[in-house]
Amino acid sequence: MSIRRTVKARRGAAAALMAVTLALAATACGGGDEDKTSSGSSSQPSPENKEGGDKPDTGPDTNQKIAEVEGRDGMVLTLYSAKRDSGGFVTVNGQVKNTGDKAYYATTEWRGTETELQGGGQSVGGATLIDKADKKRYYVLRDTEGRCLCTSGFTQVDAGKEMAIFMQFPAPPEDSNEVDFQLPSFPSVTIQITQ
Numbered sequence: 001m002s003i004r005r006t007v008k009a010r011r012g013a014a015a016a017l018m019a020v021t022l023a024l025a026a027t028a029c030g031g032g033d034e035d036k037t038s039s040g041s042s043s044q045p046s047p048e049n050k051e052g053g054d055k056p057d058t059g060p061d062t063n064q065k066i067a068e069v070e071g072r073d074g075m076v077l078t079l080y081s082a083k084r085d086s087g088g089f090v091t092v093n094g095q096v097k098n099t100g101d102k103a104y105y106a107t108t109e110w111r112g113t114e115t116e117l118q119g120g121g122q123s124v125g126g127a128t129l130i131d132k133a134d135k136k137r138y139y140v141l142r143d144t145e146g147r148c149l150c151t152s153g154f155t156q157v158d159a160g161k162e163m164a165i166f167m168q169f170p171a172p173p174e175d176s177n178e179v180d181f182q183l184p185s186f187p188s189v190t191i192q193i194t195q
Contacts, residue, residue, distance in 0.1 A: 065078055065079065066191050067079040069187050073098075075099070075186070077186045078097065080094050080095075081094075081194070084174075085171075090170075090171045092127070092168075092169070092191075095165060096157055097157075098157040098161055099160070105156050106157075106184075109126065110185065111124075112127075122155060124140075124183060125148030125152070125167075126140075127181065128140075129169045133176055134173060134176055136172065138172065138179075140167045140169060141170060149168040150165070172193070177192055177194075178193075
C-alpha cells in the first residue's frame with residue numbers, strides 16, 4: 001500500500017470518527033423545551049406516576065387553592081400545592097399577584113436574611129415551613145453553590161401582574177402533614193402536605 005493511500009484512508013477514518021463524535025455530542029446536548037425564566041435552578045424533579053414510570057410535570061392545578069393570604073401594597077399570595085416527594089423534600093407551588101396600582105419591589109425581604117443568600121440575587125428563598133408538632137422550622141433547600149431551590153431571577157412584580165413561584169424544603173416526618181407556610185411580608189398560613 002502506498003503512502004498516499006494510507007494518508008487518504010487515515011483522513012477518511014478521522015472524518016468518519018469526527019462525524020460520529022459530533023452526532024453523539026449533538027444528541028447529548030439536546031435540551032428539551034424547558035422554561036428557564038422562572039427559576040435559577042433546574043433541580044425541580046418531575047412527579048412520579050403512581051401506576052409506574054414518570055409522567056411529565058404539568059405544574060400545579062391552579063383551579064384548586066390550598067391557601068391564599070393578602071400582604072402589603074395589594075400583594076396576594078396563592079398556594080396551589082405542597083407535595084411530598086420520594087426524594088425527601090416538599091415542593092410548594094403557588095403565585096404572587098400584584099393587585100395594587102404600582103410595581104412591587106420585595107426582593108430583599110422575600111429573599112430572607114440568611115447570609116448565604118445575600119449574593120444570590122432576588123428569590124423567594126426566605127420562605128419557611130414550620131412543623132408545630134415537632135417544633136421545627138424548615139428553610140428552602142440550597143444547591144451546592146448556595147443558590148436556593150426556588151423561584152429566582154426576578155426584580156419586581158408589576159401592577160396587575162402575577163408571577164408563578166415554587167420552593168423546595170426538606171420534608172418533615174411522614175406523620176407531619178400540617179405545617180405553617182410563611183413568606184416574608186405575608187401572614188403565616190396553615191397548609192396540608194400531600195403525597
